[in-house]
Amino acid sequence: MPLRSNRKALNMKLPWLVIMAGTLFLNSVTADCNVTSQTVTCEESGKNLSNIPTKFFQNVTKLSLKNNNITLKHSDKEILQSFTNLTELYLNENVITVLYNNSFCNLTKLVILDISNNNISTVHKAAFAGLNQLSVLNLSYNMITQLDSDAFTCLKSLTVLNLQYNFLNSFHIKLPFKLIKIILAGNPWTCSCDLLDLQIWLTASNVTMENENSTVCTFPNTKKKFSIKTAAIQPADCKIEKTSLENSITSTSAIKLKSSALLTALAPNNITGNNGTHAELPLLGKSWTFLAGVLGFVLSTTLLIFTALKCPTWYRYLISYSHRRLEQNDSEMFEQEFSADMSSFPTVLDTNNEDPVVIFEKIHAFVPGEDGFIEDKYIDSYVTKES
Numbered sequence: 001m002p003l004r005s006n007r008k009a010l011n012m013k014l015p016w017l018v019i020m021a022g023t024l025f026l027n028s029v030t031a032d033c034n035v036t037s038q039t040v041t042c043e044e045s046g047k048n049l050s051n052i053p054t055k056f057f058q059n060v061t062k063l064s065l066k067n068n069n070i071t072l073k074h075s076d077k078e079i080l081q082s083f084t085n086l087t088e089l090y091l092n093e094n095v096i097t098v099l100y101n102n103s104f105c106n107l108t109k110l111v112i113l114d115i116s117n118n119n120i121s122t123v124h125k126a127a128f129a130g131l132n133q134l135s136v137l138n139l140s141y142n143m144i145t146q147l148d149s150d151a152f153t154c155l156k157s158l159t160v161l162n163l164q165y166n167f168l169n170s171f172h173i174k175l176p177f178k179l180i181k182i183i184l185a186g187n188p189w190t191c192s193c194d195l196l197d198l199q200i201w202l203t204a205s206n207v208t209m210e211n212e213n214s215t216v217c218t219f220p221n222t223k224k225k226f227s228i229k230t231a232a233i234q235p236a237d238c239k240i241e242k243t244s245l246e247n248s249i250t251s252t253s254a255i256k257l258k259s260s261a262l263l264t265a266l267a268p269n270n271i272t273g274n275n276g277t278h279a280e281l282p283l284l285g286k287s288w289t290f291l292a293g294v295l296g297f298v299l300s301t302t303l304l305i306f307t308a309l310k311c312p313t314w315y316r317y318l319i320s321y322s323h324r325r326l327e328q329n330d331s332e333m334f335e336q337e338f339s340a341d342m343s344s345f346p347t348v349l350d351t352n353n354e355d356p357v358v359i360f361e362k363i364h365a366f367v368p369g370e371d372g373f374i375e376d377k378y379i380d381s382y383v384t385k386e387s
Contacts, residue, residue: 043067043090052079064090072096072103081106088112092138098122105130114138116162125150138162140183149174163187164211169219170194173201183210184228191217191231193238202229 033042033053039062042049049068056063063086070076070091077100080089086107096118104110110131120142128134128151135157144166152158161179163171165186172194189195202209209215209229217223223231 038062040064052076054079054082056083058082059085061085062088064088065094066090067093070094070096072099077103077105080104083107084109086110090114091118093117096120098124099127100124101126102129103127108132110134112136116140116142118142120144123147123151126154127151129154131155133157136160136162139166140164142166144168147171149177152177171198173197177201177205177207179205179207181208181210185211185215187215188218189216189228190219191223191226191228191233192220193233195228195231196233196235196238199229199231199233 043066159180168187169190
């Protein structure tokens with residue numbers, strides 16, 4: 001009997017022991033949190049939490065994890081997915097640096113999300129996917145330099161957006177926001193064409209820009225301290241600037257295309273591919289034919305001008321005849337040649353004493369008397385004998 005009674009008492013105590021152990025474990029995890037059936041507040045934990053606790057009631061509607069060391073890593077995202085009834089989530093004053101895609105994908109009832117006072121520098125486009133009921137989003141006091149409006153595409157119910165005190169210098173509006181209030185103060189806004197679409201949206205929509213007087217331009221200096229909503233940005237100037245930029249990009253692309261086409265034209269007609277087959281190169285267009293014609297015309301014109309300039313020099317060099325004095329050796333050679341020529345004349349039986357004189361007079365008539373040439377000795381001696 002005593003043994004049975006002890007077993008019975010032990011069996012009765014086991015459930016209580018399990019409850020007590022669970023309570024102690026829960027209390028150890030949430031020792032610095034105020035836990036109720038629907039609210040969990042861990043704001044005074046003294047930065048003891050580096051992960052989102054898991055031993056909370058699943059019907060919690062408000063979760064505040066302010067002033068901790070939570071980074072919102074992958075394990076934290078999985079834990080958050082179990083809080084399907086959350087309507088308010090406060091992760092401000094933590095050490096979050098990046099908002100990855102689908103960070104809050106299962107929190108379909110969430111209305112308020114506060115991620116301010118972190119080190120967020122990057123927000124992925126699908127970071128807020130699934131937050132269909134989100135109305136208030138606080139991203140203030142972070143390090144965001146660029147923010148694409150596509151990140152807010154899924155936020156159909158968003159009415160308040162707080163982006164103050166980041167590092168934004170522009171914010172492109174690509175879709176119609178139905179915001180009631182937006183806070184943009186404390187950013188280094190550059191009032192140029194990149195801010196034109198935001199300025200137009202602020203003016204055309206019914207949104208209220210909180211702290212408008214302190215939401216001013218930082219650059220350029222000529223527009224410094226002007227409100228980003230009223231700073232003078234001319235749409236016509238932006239169109240001209242955009243057109244010139246597009247033209248420069250187009251001309252650069254055309255130059256690259258022509259260069260590649262020219263290299264292709266200089267290559268052989270056929271090239272061998274990796275499989276050993278010959279692939280024909282693409283044919284050139286008519287513009288290249290015209291360019292080749294212009295180039296040939298320019299080259300031929302240049303050649304003709306060069307030839308015209310050089311022809312007189314060549315003409316004088318080839319056609320003109322310059323005299324030179326005969327040397328002593330040249331005169332002896334001339335005498336021998338002349339004697340040989342005379343021996344080749346036919347012999348005349350009926351000699352006439354005057355014929356040779358006439359012949360020599362004719363030959364002598366072609367030679368100038370005093371032009372500097374050495375006179376033939378044979379002629380002089382023959383004339384002397386006759387005389």
